[in-house]
Structures are given as structure tokens and as C-alpha cells.
Amino acid sequence: xxxRLTTSLRVASKGEEFSSEKxxxxxxxxxxxxxxxxxxxxxxxxxxxxxxxxxxGMRGVISANHFDMSRNFIxxxxxxxxxxxxxxxQCKNMALFPHGHPSLRRHSEVDWNDPLxxxxxxxxxxxxxxxxxxxxxxxxxxxTAYFHFIxxxxxxxxxxxxxxxxxxxxxxxxxxxxxMG
Numbered sequence: 001x002x003x004r005l006t007t008s009l010r011v012a013s014k015g016e017e018f019s020s021e022k023x024x025x026x027x028x029x030x031x032x033x034x035x036x037x038x039x040x041x042x043x044x045x046x047x048x049x050x051x052x053x054x055x056x057g058m059r060g061v062i063s064a065n066h067f068d069m070s071r072n073f074i075x076x077x078x079x080x081x082x083x084x085x086x087x088x089x090q091c092k093n094m095a096l097f098p099h100g101h102p103s104l105r106r107h108s109e110v111d112w113n114d115p116l117x118x119x120x121x122x123x124x125x126x127x128x129x130x131x132x133x134x135x136x137x138x139x140x141x142x143x144t145a146y147f148h149f150i151x152x153x154x155x156x157x158x159x160x161x162x163x164x165x166x167x168x169x170x171x172x173x174x175x176x177x178x179x180m181g
Contacts, residue, residue, distance in 0.1 A: 001057065001058055001061075002055070002056070002057040002058070002061050003055070003056040003057070004053065004054070004055050004056075005020065005024065005053070005054040005055075005056075006051060006052075006053050006054075007020065007021040007024045007025065007051050007052045007053075007054075008021055008051045009021075009025065009032075009033065009034075009049055009051060012024070012025045013034075024052050024054065024159075025052065028052060028159060028161075030042050031043060031052050031073075031159070031161040033046030033047075033049045033163070034046075042073045042161060042163075043073075043161060043163040044071055044163050044164060045071075045163045045164030046163065047164070048070070048162075048163050048164030048165070049161065049162070049163050049164075050070060050161070050162040050163070051161070051162075052159055052160070052161050053159065053160050053161075054157065054158070054159040055157065055158055055159075056156075056157040057152045057155070057156060057157075058152065058155050059152055059153060059154050059155060060151075060152060061151075061152040062113070062149075062150065062151050062152070063148075063149070063150040064107050064108065064112075064149065065084070065086070065094065065107065065108035065110070065112055065147055065148070065149040066103075066106045066107040066108070066147065066148070067088070067106055067145045067146060067147045067148070067173075068106070068142070068144070068145070068146075068162065069106075069144060069145065069165055069180065070144055070162040070163070070164060070165050071141070071142070071143060071144055071162060071163050071164055071165070071166060072141070072142040072146075072160055072161075072162050073139065073140075073141050073142075073160060073161055073162075073163070074134075074139065074140045074141075074142065074158055074159075074160040075138070075139045075158060075159055075160070076134045076135060076136055076137065076138045076139075076156065076157075076158045077136060077137075077157050077158060077159065078136050078155075078156055078157045079135075079136065079152070079153070079154040079155050079156025079157065080133055080134065080135050080136075080152075080153040080154045080156060081133070081134050081150055081151070081152055081153060081156055081158060082131065082132075082133050082134075082150065082151040082153055083131070083132050083133075083134060083140060083148055083149070083150055084112070084129050084130070084131050084148070084149040084150075085129060085130045085131070085132065085142070085146055085147065085148055086127060086128070086129045086130075086146065086147035086148075087128070087146065087147075087169075087172075088145040088146060088147070088169035088172035088173055089169075089172045090127050090128055090129070090147065091147075091172050091173060091175065091176035092123065092175065092176060093123045093124055093126050093127040093128075094108045094110075094124065094127060094147060094176075095108050095109045095110045095120075095121035095123060095124045096108055096109065096176065097109050099177065105177070105178070106178075108124075108147075108149075109121065110124050112149050129147075133153065134158075136156075143166060143168070143169065144165050144166045144167070144168075144169060144180075145169040145170075145172070145173045145180075146169075165180065167180060
């Protein structure tokens, strides 16, 4: 199973005493841009905060390789997750879906768990990546446009928050046909 809870600061700010959005922001003040003394490390650009996403999942759940167009700060609260990370300069090797595909071309066509699938995209075998296993209490910062493939290694839960876009990797992403604004 996999469960996702997405919150919105706009809804949390309405003052409803018992809303799930208010609860999440109250429990995770380090992701709340209104509480700058607690959140300034995690929420770099408070005006561009895009909500808190919490995910709960069992062992074996996978998030296919993709990149996001904003800064992403991830915290693991229970269990373990494996992250395979690729710098945006590896974009040409990631075998992304073609323009017009429903994935918005931010996802890789390659099934990273199936080495036989790698043969369909020889450039993928040249991709340089890093791997990290996060445990409860660990945090990970992903700059704008970093590729990430995620595998739940155990029953786990994590929350992440995004805050704005940076452009230090714009050239790499633009070389792959994406517009960063």
C-alpha cells in the first residue's frame, strides 16, 4: 500500500481548528514558512512554499526516476528509503519519456529494477548516479532538477516540502528540452 497526504499553507492558514492541513503544519513547524525561526533552514524561499507532502508506504513501493522543478527537502520519520540520485548534467542519459507523454517528460522510460530494460536505452548505462539510504531522523536536500529514484526498503513514512526554483542547473535541463522559466 501507499498513502499520500498533501497539505496547503493557504488552507492551513484559514484558521479551521481541526483541519488536516493545520495539523500537519503544527506538527512540522520546520516546514512552516510562517515560523521563520524554525523553518529558515528547510524553507529557503517562503514566498514559493508549495505545501507539505507526507507519504506512507510499505516495503517495495517505488517512485520512478524523475526530477522536480523546485527545491525539495525530505525528512524520514520512520523506516528506510533508498534514493538513487542523478545530477541534472546526466539528463541526456536518463532516457526520459518523449514530448507529449502524460508523465510530462520528467520521468525516465527505463525500469531501473530490470537490467534487461537497460539494453533498450544504451545511453542509460552511462548514467552516473549516487546512492544513499535514509533512516528515521535523516534529512535530504535535493536542489532543483536533481533526478531521484526511490525504493521503500521497509514500511516507512516521510514528509517533504518544496520552496522555489533555483537556476544553477537550468542549462542541463534546457539541453534536454525543458524550459525552466
